[in-house]
Amino acid sequence: MAKAKTSYVCTECGAEHSKWQGQCAECGVWNVLTEIVVEPAKASAAAPRHAGYAGAVDAAKVTRLASVAATAEARSETGIGELDRVLGGGLVAGSVVLIGGDPGIGKSTLLLQMLGTIGQRMRGLYVTGEESLGQVAARAQRLGLPLDGLEGLAETSIERILAEASAGKPDVLIIDSIQTIWTELLTAAPGSVSQVRESAARLVRFAKQTGTSVFLVGHVTKEGGIAGPRVLEHMVDAVLYFEGEVGSRFRILRAFKNRFGAVNELGVFAMSEKGLKEVPNPSAIFLSAHAQPTPGSAVMVTREGTRPLLVEVQALVDASALPNPRRVALGLEQNRLAMLLAVLHRHGGAAVFDQDVFLNVVGGIRVQETAADLAVLFAVQSSFRDRALPDKLVAFGEVGLSGEIRPVPNGEERLREAATHGFSLAIVPKANAPKKPRIGELEVVGVDRLGDALAAAFQR
CATH class of the missing domain: 2.20.28 (Rubrerythrin, domain 2)
Structure with missing residues (x-):
């Protein structure tokens, strides 16, 4: 042998x-x-000729791109607005989407709800490799979904899954999860690198050839990345991550890769007894309802994907008993916080080199853009001086090393979002300030130096 x-x-x-x-x-x-x-090699050569799947694949031909019709991808709405936003406007035929997240965060619940909402318009197939069909049906009943339009398959063999999918021709195929799927061509255990890669490749090939929208549920490692080979994320069209704070009912669905939409797009859900509910106004959940102005708190307008969000940033500055004071940032890059503190000392006159500085972005949001610089320095200065900022104040802007306030993209859209939520004063880069000093009830103050910004915020 x-x-x-x-x-x-x-x-x-x-x-x-x-x-x-x-x-x-x-x-x-x-x-x-x-x-x-x-x-x-002779065993793998027979793989594409499995019954009912890719039995006769036409040879690829070189085609001039000018002859290919430049038509936009046809999209189908899922009925869940926040999911459609993250996907870039809806489902694209032949797309492959990978969804990852911690255990129990709501990946299977969201996809089952999606099948329930599209059941009247499109045909879906839910393939489960971890649960029995009885468990899936019980969850669907608990969520109040109509069982008549839902079809399930408890199977882990990729050959049998593709055979059933080729016969049933579903519009949407959900694999829960990709780590449980295995192929007969390999002797490695399910979940291994080779099994995950080969199974995913077969599913991607099936999606492109048949126009089926495929969703893959992926396990995550203790570091937070999707388990399996990193090439898995390169093979799919979109990679979505479910995020959520421990003990919080809110869930955030973020797009880290999307060939059909904006990257870093954000969808916000609230977990309830009836499943995941959309949050139509996410800015409201990221703002704390203080009875009165509190030192160390500032509100900024950040941008996630195509949507502006109002987010509260909190700072705590306290005398340090350590030789090297601590710099702790949750939701913001720690190195950037250290740089901003140096700029505040040099151009704002606040010596915090002997102080512990703790910074937190409320709601578990991770801010990755430089537009948060000005609001961060306002919060630090407010805590350091133990003086609250004026009520209904919002700020955004990038702070340079020489103390200048640089403009940020989509300034007018950020101001309109602040005006919609009843804010009365906005301190922004002068280049982002509109020609008129007011947008509705919102007074806009444009500044070009850090000293001018601090004066405008704390001398009112």
Whole structure:
């Protein structure tokens, strides 16, 4: 009997090596190579000719791009507005979407609700590899979904799944989860690098050839990334992550990759007994309802994807008993906080080099844009001086190392969002200030230096 051929695959980047070594030659990470068994070439050659699937694949031909019709992707709404926003406007035929998140955060619940809402217009198939059909049906009843339009399949073999999907021809196919799917062509255990990669490749090929929208549920590692080979995220069209604070009922669905829409788009849901409910006004949940102005609190207008959001940032500045004062930032890059504190000392006259500085963005939002700089410095100065900012004040703007206030994109849209929520004063970069000093009841003050911004905020 011929000896089985083995190979070593990197769990980080998916690169293959002929022999084991301590470091991956492609990505440079140590101790990430795992051994897999590779079937003979004649076995893999028969893979595409499985009954009911890709039996006769036409040979690819070179085509001039000018002859390809430049038509926009036809989209189908899912009936869940926040999900449609994150997807870029709805489902695209033939797209493959990977959804990751912590256990129990609501991935399966959201996808089951989506099948319930599109059941009257489109045909969906829910493939479960972790639960029985009875458990799925019980969850659907608990969510109040109509069972007549829902179809399920409890199967983990990719060959049988594709055979059933080819026969049933669903418009939407959900795989829960990709780590449980295995193929008969490989002898590795389900969830291994080779099984996940091969199964995902077969599903992507099926989606592109049949126009079926495929959703893959992915497990996450303890570091927060999707388990399996990193190449899995490159194979799919969109990668969505479910995020949520421990003990909070709010869930955030964020797009980290999307070939059909904006990256970093945000969808906000609230978990209830009847499943996930959309939050139509997410700015309201990220603002704390203080009875009176509180020192160390400032409101900024950040932008997530295509939507402006009002978010509260809180700072606590206190005398440090340590030789090296602490700098702790939750929801903001810590190195940028250290840089902003140096700018505040040099151009704002606030010496916090002997103070512990703690910063938190309310609601678990992670702000990655520089438009939050001005609001961060307002919160730090407010806590350091123990003086509250004026009520209904909002701010945004990038702060440079020389103390200048730089403009940020979509300034007018941010101001309109603040005016909609009843704010009365906005301190913004002068280049973002409109020609008229007011937008409705909102007074807009344009500044070009950090000293002018601090004066406008604390001398009222």
